[in-house]
Amino acid sequence: MPIIHSLLIAFSATLTTFLIALPVAYYLLRRRTHFGWLLESLLLLPLVLPPTVVGLFLLQLFGKFGLGGRFLALFHNYSLIFTLSGATLATIIVVLPIMYQALKAALQSVDPNLIEAATVMGATPLETLRLVVVPNAYQGLIISLLLTFCRGLGEFGASLMVAGYIEGKTDTIATSIYFSIQGGDTQTALFLSGVNILIGVLALLLIHLLNQQIERRKQPL
Amino acid sequence: MTLNIDIHKQMNERQLNFQATLTNQIYGLMGPSGVGKTTLLRIIAGLTTAEAGRISCNQQVWFDAQQQINLPPAARQLGFMFQNLALFPHLSAQANIEFYQRLKAHPQKVTTNFEQQLITELELQPYLTRPVTQLSGGQRQRVALCRALILQPQLLLLDEPFTGLDDQLRWRAIELTKKVLTKTPSTQVIVVSHRRDEITAFTQNILQLSI
Numbered sequence: 001m002p003i004i005h006s007l008l009i010a011f012s013a014t015l016t017t018f019l020i021a022l023p024v025a026y027y028l029l030r031r032r033t034h035f036g037w038l039l040e041s042l043l044l045l046p047l048v049l050p051p052t053v054v055g056l057f058l059l060q061l062f063g064k065f066g067l068g069g070r071f072l073a074l075f076h077n078y079s080l081i082f083t084l085s086g087a088t089l090a091t092i093i094v095v096l097p098i099m100y101q102a103l104k105a106a107l108q109s110v111d112p113n114l115i116e117a118a119t120v121m122g123a124t125p126l127e128t129l130r131l132v133v134v135p136n137a138y139q140g141l142i143i144s145l146l147l148t149f150c151r152g153l154g155e156f157g158a159s160l161m162v163a164g165y166i167e168g169k170t171d172t173i174a175t176s177i178y179f180s181i182q183g184g185d186t187q188t189a190l191f192l193s194g195v196n197i198l199i200g201v202l203a204l205l206l207i208h209l210l211n212q213q214i215e216r217r218k219q220p221l
Numbered sequence: 222m223t224l225n226i227d228i229h230k231q232m233n234e235r236q237l238n239f240q241a242t243l244t245n246q247i248y249g250l251m252g253p254s255g256v257g258k259t260t261l262l263r264i265i266a267g268l269t270t271a272e273a274g275r276i277s278c279n280q281q282v283w284f285d286a287q288q289q290i291n292l293p294p295a296a297r298q299l300g301f302m303f304q305n306l307a308l309f310p311h312l313s314a315q316a317n318i319e320f321y322q323r324l325k326a327h328p329q330k331v332t333t334n335f336e337q338q339l340i341t342e343l344e345l346q347p348y349l350t351r352p353v354t355q356l357s358g359g360q361r362q363r364v365a366l367c368r369a370l371i372l373q374p375q376l377l378l379l380d381e382p383f384t385g386l387d388d389q390l391r392w393r394a395i396e397l398t399k400k401v402l403t404k405t406p407s408t409q410v411i412v413v414s415h416r417r418d419e420i421t422a423f424t425q426n427i428l429q430l431s432i
Contacts, residue, residue, distance in 0.1 A: 113307035121372070122295035122326035131323055137313040157291050217310070 001168055002209035003195055005084060007158070009172060010152035011092040015097035015147055025103040026129055030115075040100075047097035052094050055161025062086065062162070080162065084170055087163035091155040099148040106140025107133060109214070139210040139217075146203045153199060222373055222409045228274035228284075232257055237271075247402065247410045249420030251375060252430030258413045259304065261430065262378045265411070266301050269293040271298060278375065295326060295400075296341055299376040300369030302407075304384055306361055308353040314364045315349040318371055327372070339367050342401050359390040366398060379412045385420060395422050 022044065028036045048052050062068040064078045074080045080086035108131050118128045134141065156174040163170040165179050165201040173192045224243040229236060236259040252258050262271040265276060267283065270291060276284040283292045294301075308317050318336070321327040340346055343363040348356055353364060360384065369377060382392045382398070399422065403411060411428075414420050420427055 110309065111305070113305055114309060116294075117301065117303060117307040117309075117368075118320070119268070120266060120294045120299065120301045121321050123322065123324050124326075127324055129318075132309060136309075159332045 002171045002173050002192060002217050005087075005102070005171060006153050006173040006196075009088045009091050010082065010149050011148030013086045013095050013152040013155075014099070014149045016088075017094050017096045017148055018103075019147060020099040021096065025100060025107055026125070026133070028102070029107050041082055043100045044097045046093050047101075050092050051090075051155070052161055055090055055158035057092065058086070058090055058158065058162050059184055062089075075103060077182035082166060082170060084163065087155075087159035087172065090158035090162040091152045094140050094155055094158050095148045095152045098151050102147050103141065106137045106144055109140055110136045136217075139214050141208050143207050146207055150200050150203045153196060222407070223275045223279055224265075224274070224376065224409060226263070226265065228266060228271040230257075230260065230269075230271040230273075232260060237261065237430075239430065243409065243411075243426075245424070245426050246406060246408075247412065247424040248426045248428055249424050250411055250413045250428045250430065251415065251417065251420055254415065258428045258430055259380055259414075262301070262380050262411065264379055265376070266299055266395075267292060267297055268301075290371065297376070298372070298374050299378060300374035302365050302369045302374065302377070302379045302382050304381045306365040307367070308361055308365055310352075310354050313350055313352050314345060314356060314360075316350075317364055318345075318368050319369065321372055336371055338404070339370060339401065342404065343367050343397055347409060357400055358386050359394055362386065362394050363397065366401065370401065370408070373405065374408055377405075377408050377410045379410065381413055381415070383414070390428065391419070395419065399423060 021043070021213050024039065028040060059081065060066050062072065063071075064073075064079075064081075069079060069081070072080060080089060083094055114132050114136065118132045123131065154174050155172070156178070159172065160178075161172075165171055166173045173180075175195050177189045177192050177196075180186070180192070222244075225241075226243070227237050227240045231237075239257075239261055250258055252259065260269060264271045266283075271284065271286065273286045274284070275282065275286070278297070278361065281292075282288070282290050283297050284290060297431065310360065312320070318340070340349070345360070345363055347369060348360050348364075353361055366379075367381065369379075379398075383394055386394055396432055402408070402423075410423075412420060412423055417427075
C-alpha cells in the first residue's frame with residue numbers, strides 16, 4: 001500500500017505542478033514584468049523552508065480552525081488533514097519550486113531567435129509554445145517531470161505533518177520506512193528503500209540519456 | 222514604399238540615434254561591430270522597443286513612443302532573416318518554409334505558385350524533405366531566405382545573411398539572393414553587413430551607423 005500511495009501522490013503532484021509551473025515559466029520567459037520576481041520568489045519559497053514549516057503552514061490553513069479548513073468543512077464536513085489528498089497538497093507545495101526551476105532551465109535552453117522567428121511570422125504565444133518551444137525543449141521538460149516525480153516520491157516532512165501516518169490510509173514509502181525502523185521492522189524498511197532506490201536509479205538513467213540528447217542538439221547548426 | 226524611421230534607444234553606455242526616410246527597394250546598413258545594426262533591425266521589426274521616436278510605413282504607424290503605438294511584429298508584415306538563421310531544427314527544410322501554414326493567422330494550406338517559384342529560384346528542390354540540421358551552411362541560408370520571403374512581406378530585414386559562408390559560397394548566395402529580390406520588387410529590403418563589398422553587390426544606397 002505505501003508504494004501505491006507514494007506513486008499516486010508523486011504522480012498527482014508532478015502533473016499538478018507541471019500545469020501550474022509551465023504557464024508561469026513561459027510567461028516570465030517572454031515578458032519582463034515588474035512583479036515577475038515576486039511571483040518567482042513565491043514559487044521558490046518552499047525551497048528555502050524546511051518541509052515541516054510548509055506542513056505546519058498547511059495544518060494552520062486547513063486545520064479545523066483554519067480558513068481553508070472551515071471552507072472545506074462546508075462540503076460534507078470534508079477535511080484534508082489525515083488524508084491522502086492532504087499529503088498530495090503538501091507534496092505539491094514542496095515540489096513546485098523544483099518543477100519551476102527545471103522547467104525554466106528547459107525553456108531557457110531554446111534559442112530566443114526561434115521564438116522571435118515564429119512571432120514575426122504571426123504565431124501566437126500558445127502556437128509558439130506548441131510548435132517551437134515544446135519540440136525543442138521536450139528532453140528538458142521530461143527531465144523536469146522525472147526530477148519532480150522522484151522528489152515527490154520521497155517527500156516526508158510536510159506530508160507527515162498534514163496527513164500523519166495511518167497504515168492503509170496515508171502511509172507512503174518515506175513515512176513507512178521511518179515508522180518501520182521505529183517499530184524494529186528493518187526488513188520492510190529495507191524493502192521499501194530498495195524500491196525507492198530502484199525508481200530513483202531508473203529516473204537518473206533516463207535523465208542521463210536525455211541530457212546526452214540535449215548535448216548533441218547543442219552542436220551548432 | 223516609404224519607410225520613415227526616427228528612433229532613439231539607450232544601449233549599454235551609448236545612445237542609438239537613427240533617422241532616415243527610405244524610398245528605394247534595397248538599402249545596405251553598415252557600421253562597426255556593436256554600433257547597433259542588429260538592434261536597429263530589431264526595433265524596426267518590433268522585437269525590441271525604442272525609448273523614443275516613430276516608425277511608419279507608408280501611412281501606417283508601426284511605432285510611436287509619444288502616442289504609445291507599438292504594432293506587434295506580425296502586424297508589420299515583414300520578413301526577418303536572423304544572423305544565426307533561426308531555422309527550426311526539429312523540422313525539414315519544407316516544413317520551415319511552410320511554417321506559416323501551421324498558424325491560425327495564415328490559414329492557406331496549399332503550396333502557392335510564388336512558393337514554388339521561390340524554391341526553384343533558390344535551387345532548394347532537392348533538399349526540401351531533409352531536416353535542416355542535415356543541410357550545409359549555404360543550403361540553410363537559402364531556406365532561411367525562402368522562409369523570410371514566402372509571405373511576400375512589404376519589408377525584408379536581412380541581418381548579416383552571409384555570415385559563416387566561405388568566399389565561394391558567399392558570392393553564390395549573394396547572386397541567388399539578388400536574383401530572387403529582383404522577382405519581388407514590391408518588397409523593400411534592408412541588408413545589414415559589416416562588409417562593404419557585400420552591401421555594394423546589392424545596392425549603392427548605404428546607410429552608415431557610426432559610434
